[in-house]
Amino acid sequence: xxxxxxxxxxxxxxxxxxxxxxxxxxxENLKKLYYEILGKQGxxxxxxxxxxxxxxxxxxxxxxxxxxxxxxxxxKFKKKQEELENYIQLEKIQSEFYDITRPLNTKYGKIHxxxxxxYEVEDIFLxxxxxxxxxxxxxxxxxxxxxxxxxxxHPARDxxxxxxxxxxxxxxxHTSSVQVRAMEKLKPPFKIxxxxxxxxxxxxxxxxENTFYQLEGMMIDKEVSIANLIYxxxxxxxxxxxxxxxxxxxPGYFPxxxxxxxxxxxxxxxxxxxxxxxxxxxxxxxxxxxxIHPNVLEFGGINPNEWMxxxxxxxxxxxxxxxxxxxxxxxxxxxxxxxxxxF
Ligand code: PHE
Numbered sequence: 001x002x003x004x005x006x007x008x009x010x011x012x013x014x015x016x017x018x019x020x021x022x023x024x025x026x027x028e029n030l031k032k033l034y035y036e037i038l039g040k041q042g043x044x045x046x047x048x049x050x051x052x053x054x055x056x057x058x059x060x061x062x063x064x065x066x067x068x069x070x071x072x073x074x075x076k077f078k079k080k081q082e083e084l085e086n087y088i089q090l091e092k093i094q095s096e097f098y099d100i101t102r103p104l105n106t107k108y109g110k111i112h113x114x115x116x117x118x119y120e121v122e123d124i125f126l127x128x129x130x131x132x133x134x135x136x137x138x139x140x141x142x143x144x145x146x147x148x149x150x151x152x153x154h155p156a157r158d159x160x161x162x163x164x165x166x167x168x169x170x171x172x173x174h175t176s177s178v179q180v181r182a183m184e185k186l187k188p189p190f191k192i193x194x195x196x197x198x199x200x201x202x203x204x205x206x207x208x209e210n211t212f213y214q215l216e217g218m219m220i221d222k223e224v225s226i227a228n229l230i231y232x233x234x235x236x237x238x239x240x241x242x243x244x245x246x247x248x249x250x251p252g253y254f255p256x257x258x259x260x261x262x263x264x265x266x267x268x269x270x271x272x273x274x275x276x277x278x279x280x281x282x283x284x285x286x287x288x289x290x291x292i293h294p295n296v297l298e299f300g301g302i303n304p305n306e307w308m309x310x311x312x313x314x315x316x317x318x319x320x321x322x323x324x325x326x327x328x329x330x331x332x333x334x335x336x337x338x339x340x341x342x343f
Contacts, residue, residue, distance in 0.1 A: 021077065142180075
């Protein structure tokens with residue numbers, strides 16, 4: 001009789017426990033519940049204390065029942081634990097946005113042909129003692145034009161050529177914008193190059209883009225001559241193209257140099273015969289350059305009676321086109337993988 005009531009109590013205890021197990025959603029709480037129920041000082045132990053007054057027969061009966069119960073509950077706890085652990089794992093995976101449909105054999109990216117050439121050109125100049133400098137793409141009029149000796153009414157400032165922001169800033173139209181910034185920052189003598197992106201508000205065609213890349217160079221020292229300029233340019237070009245390239249110098253006008261030149265190289269695509277890139281002239285304008293105008297030195301806080309310098313600005317995009325015989329500048333920013341994967 002007494003054993004019956006204990007067994008009843010155990011039955012009730014089992015149903016209650018299973019209900020709690022069913023409802024449990026938290027792994028920590030599940031562990032607590034386990035100790036509360038099946039731990040050494042748990043409820044089961046508590047109930048089984050009552051068997052000490054039973055006869056040996058009854059003790060056996062209740063004992064067997066209790067053991068089975070304990071086994072059943074232990075298994076159910078284990079199952080529940082696994083269930084909750086899986087659930088946590090799933091939540092973690094989902095929170096990481098892991099895309100299981102992603103192909104495993106993804107291709108590696110490559111360095112863009114423009115960057116490849118930029119690094120290469122940088123290396124050549126670094127070896128000649130130049131240092132690399134950078135400047136902002138969104139610029140003030142004074143650095144892009146004013147302090148470079150452009151007059152107020154110079155046509156380059158025109159809405160037609162320059163992107164202006166509503167606030168009156170502009171997108172630099174050339175890396176020459178860094179010339180005066182460098183003069184303000186560095187103590188002469190110095191030699192710098194400035195690779196960077198520039199912007200022009202103009203029609204695009206095979207050799208013109210509204211966004212392209214230049215590399216500016218500037219050297220300031222006590223005695224700088226046109227011969228120094230030509231020597232550095234020739235050294236650079238023959239290193240870069242790994243052969244003597246045919247060049248020509250023409251006078252060129254830029255407000256910030258005096259005298260100013262256009263250094264052209266014979267078109268490497270058509271070897272001077274004439275093609276779309278050289279506009280059927282056989283020559284490609286690659287290096288405008290000149291001696292820095294004394295006004296610009298002065299604007300940069302450098303005494304033109306004491307210091308002089310040269311500057312050049314090469315079209316990096318054009319250089320890449322020459323190297324790889326690329327016929328259209330618009331490929332660079334097209335994002336076309338069939339184009340980019342060739343390099
Ligand atoms: N900044 C000029 C341009 O973009 C090029 C240039 C640079 C000319 C340095 C002379 C000296 O057209």
